[in-house]
Amino acid sequence: MEQAVAECAGLLGAVAEREWEGVRAGRLEWDCRETAVHIAGCLLAYAGQLAGPEQDGYSPFELSMEETSGNADVLRVIGTTGALLAAAIRTAPRHVRAFHPYPFRSANREGFAAMGVVEVLLHTHDIAEGLGVSYEPAPELCDFVLGRIFPHVQPGPAPWPTLLWATGRGELEGRTPLTEWRWNNNLVIDAERITLQGVTPAAATDLSTVGDGGFEWIEGGPVEGTRVGAGLMYKQYEDGVHRPEWTMYVLVRREDERAIGAMGFHGVPDGAGRVEVGYDLVDGARGHGYATEALRALTGWALDRPEVRTVVANVERGNTPSQNVLARAGFTQVAEDPEHLTYELRVPGEG
Structure with missing residues (x-):
């Protein structure tokens, strides 16, 4: 988790002074600013779910940024919420499971770690694509995600292109492009x-x-x-x-x-x-x-x-x-x- 967040902050911090609002994030309907706030919101939500642990639904709260906050502030909050999720993962007992809807309505600490990492990787990619900067995360982060919440996805020649294909963000030779996808926590x-x-x-x-x-x-x-x-x-x-x-x-x-x-x-x-x-x-x-x-x-x-x-x-x-x-x-x-x-x-x- 810490590595994924650090890579995100390092890449996007270099372009934090640019205009993010109104710039579409890759193939998403959100702009780059909204997408960055979404990353922070997901990390906070996952931390809350696992720390609870919530059993029957999402904990009823959401993240809100101050109106005067800038892009660098959003990246600071991504760092903070990432640290909160990392702490929840480290302290949760192995057997504890908390609510998440896809697909079996619960996940353990490894599942929440993988979901948190994939939110960071994919949406950093979306923002980078919108801003026209190059991004490729560490292969071990992609392997971590694929081996835990994408068990239905056959390994490809390299983990990052495989993850992009599996989430409808790229093409992979010999495979039909995806328009719909879900990850799979273990049953x-x-x-x-x-x-x-x-x-x-x-x-x-x-x-x-x-x-x-x-x-x-x-x-x-x-x-x-x-x-x-x-x-x-x-x-x-x-x-x-x-x-x-x-x-x-x-x-x-x-x-x-x-x-x-x-x-x-x-x-x-x-x-x-x-x-x-x-x-x-x-x-x-x-x-x-x-x-x-x-x-x-x-x-x-x-x-x-x-x-x-x-x-x-x-x-x-x-x-x-x-x-x-x-x-x-x-x-x-x-x-x-x-x-x-x-x-x-x-x-x-x-x-």
């Missing part, structure tokens, strides 16, 4: 004792190697199956076939906010409405019913979607505990081969 599905927290591409990259994905794990985690699944998810992201909801979820225990395993889909539902699910737990979390509880929550969410008719799971013949989890979650065995048993759970009334 969280609630169960009784745990939450299923959607894994972002950035977290998947970390989990697939030796990292923790930003989660605090119980001893022994994450297990190898989680790392393999994270690697497969990131490959889907690189190939442009990853869809945020049909992803891996880390299972986080409410009592201590520690991760105990992972569960998720192998891909999007097929044309027949079938989607496959898989899961694993850290050894220390087994035998407490967590997998059953998580599977019921995840399959319940999936079967409520109009594009899903059947959830499928394939289990090794010798994996009796996993077979018992499926049975307790309502699955029925429907097929077998020499190595695996296939279970299904259908939309009620279609079985």
Whole structure:
């Protein structure tokens, strides 16, 4: 956050003496002055949402500049509100989520950080374009944003042109220009004792190697199956076939906010409405019913979607505990081969 704001202030500070009012900011309907005030307002709003934390809507306040303030004053306020958001991000516990409408009505501290950074990057670009000055932010800032709130966007040859394309501000070879876009914060599905927290591409990259994905794990985690699944998810992201909801979820225990395993889909539902699910737990979390509880929550969410008719799971013949989890979650065995048993759970009334 601090780096994005510093780059914005450095670039626009050099042209603060020029006339911003009445000069259209890039493709926006706002002028450059309005756009700069909008940046400050967004940073303040996000800080308020996360610090609250607000759960049901936007906190009912807005930023107002004094009538006599100049362009340099607006940049000072961008610095101040950026610092407020950075402080809110640093002090918010990892599990805290606050209201934001797109697309699942909440975001965690990483989501608010990414939203704040992208507001600064994009609108600095808009103002710079309006004033006729060159601007290209640090690649790591663009990577940070793309890997957290643009999971549906296939990586491009360079992060800044990809972000501009993804937000309707530029063209990218081989891709249709966009006229509408939204970012995507990760989905969280609630169960009784745990939450299923959607894994972002950035977290998947970390989990697939030796990292923790930003989660605090119980001893022994994450297990190898989680790392393999994270690697497969990131490959889907690189190939442009990853869809945020049909992803891996880390299972986080409410009592201590520690991760105990992972569960998720192998891909999007097929044309027949079938989607496959898989899961694993850290050894220390087994035998407490967590997998059953998580599977019921995840399959319940999936079967409520109009594009899903059947959830499928394939289990090794010798994996009796996993077979018992499926049975307790309502699955029925429907097929077998020499190595695996296939279970299904259908939309009620279609079985």
